[in-house]
Amino acid sequence: MRNGLDPPVANIFLDKLESDVLTTSPRAHFIRAWMRYVDDVVCIWCGSINEAPLFLQELNSYDPGIKFTIEIGGNTLSFVDLKLSLADHGNILKIAFGIHRKDTFSGVSIHRDSLHHPTHKAAAINAAIHRLTNLPLTPEATEEEIRYIEKIAEINGLRLDIRQLIRRKQLRQILASPNTNQVGTKVKWIRLPFLGRLSLRLASELRRFNYRVRFYPISTLGTLSKLKDPSTQEEQSGIYRIDCGECDAFYIGQTGRSLATRFKEHKTKATAVSSHCHSAGHDLNKISTTLIHSLSKGGTMNALEEAETVKSHCDEQLNDLRATFIHHFTRFFYNFHT
Numbered sequence: 001m002r003n004g005l006d007p008p009v010a011n012i013f014l015d016k017l018e019s020d021v022l023t024t025s026p027r028a029h030f031i032r033a034w035m036r037y038v039d040d041v042v043c044i045w046c047g048s049i050n051e052a053p054l055f056l057q058e059l060n061s062y063d064p065g066i067k068f069t070i071e072i073g074g075n076t077l078s079f080v081d082l083k084l085s086l087a088d089h090g091n092i093l094k095i096a097f098g099i100h101r102k103d104t105f106s107g108v109s110i111h112r113d114s115l116h117h118p119t120h121k122a123a124a125i126n127a128a129i130h131r132l133t134n135l136p137l138t139p140e141a142t143e144e145e146i147r148y149i150e151k152i153a154e155i156n157g158l159r160l161d162i163r164q165l166i167r168r169k170q171l172r173q174i175l176a177s178p179n180t181n182q183v184g185t186k187v188k189w190i191r192l193p194f195l196g197r198l199s200l201r202l203a204s205e206l207r208r209f210n211y212r213v214r215f216y217p218i219s220t221l222g223t224l225s226k227l228k229d230p231s232t233q234e235e236q237s238g239i240y241r242i243d244c245g246e247c248d249a250f251y252i253g254q255t256g257r258s259l260a261t262r263f264k265e266h267k268t269k270a271t272a273v274s275s276h277c278h279s280a281g282h283d284l285n286k287i288s289t290t291l292i293h294s295l296s297k298g299g300t301m302n303a304l305e306e307a308e309t310v311k312s313h314c315d316e317q318l319n320d321l322r323a324t325f326i327h328h329f330t331r332f333f334y335n336f337h338t
């Protein structure tokens with residue numbers, strides 16, 4: 001099943017199929033419970049086991065485009081991420097819940113040593129704890145699941161007291177009431193790259209001003225491996241610096257094309273560099289360029305150009321700062337400090 005319209009359409013179709021088959025089938029009275037998640041159905045069948053395949057035939061004759069398969073679980077069955085066990089208490093059928101994981105589940109998530117925000121590293125653990133505290137698991141299943149979460153933490157090098165985290169979560173759930181949610185003060189969210197400890201401090205500072213920060217990792221597979229690596233600096237794109245050959249004036253810029261092409265433009269077209277040389281009477285042929293960061297077009301390029309411009313700012317810089325700043329936060333801090 002793909003994304004987009006497919007899931008809702010499939011849901012509408014299966015909904016119709018259910019209401020037709022379950023109301024007309026002569027075997028419908030054998031069904032004690034019928035629960036569906038998208039195209040996965042769990043059914044508690046009280047008829048003879050020989051009747052079940054006949055009911056499957058009825059389902060499959062509804063539309064040639066849809067084919068159900070059957071898995072007879074006896075008293076236990078796994079459904080989505082749940083392990084269901086059925087027990088007969090007098091005349092009442094009771095379902096006991098456990099957690100089901102596929103055999104291929106390895107528990108590998110983000111390792112402790114990886115440069116990710118701590119919340120990303122704890123996400124797999126927190127999701128598992130959330131599920132554990134929100135499902136009516138049996139005491140045995142709870143204990144088994146706690147041990148499993150501890151194993152996931154260990155695999156990923158996370159030193160966490162899982163049992164304490166669970167107690168805290170349960171306490172928060174008890175204390176939480178609809179009234180405790182802040183009304184009136186609007187929380188604003190910002191997305192920033194995660195750069196280690198400094199980012200954590202920045203986030204706690206921003207929190208005082210009602211900003212919540214969500215971090216994204218700066219190293220992805222795409223940035224770690226470059227499939228195309230042009231050999232010379234002139235062929236690459238990125239953030240560059242141009243120095244005047246006759247004074248200390250310099251310019252920092254970015255180019256998505258090759259450095260050579262952009263450098264040539266600074267000599268032939270009207271730019272901050274060429275206008276400096278013309279007005280100061282400095283030789284345009286003596287300007288030189290260096291590539292500071294090699295990267296292809298994108299948001300990172302703007303951020304780096306901005307960072308390099310701010311970092312090296314001095315009176316000799318030819319950049320027009322009003323045109324350079326992209327991020328209002330940087331401008332704010334920059335104006336604040338100068």
Ligand SMILES: [Zn+2]
Nearest residue numbers: 244247249282
């Ligand atoms: Zn100059």
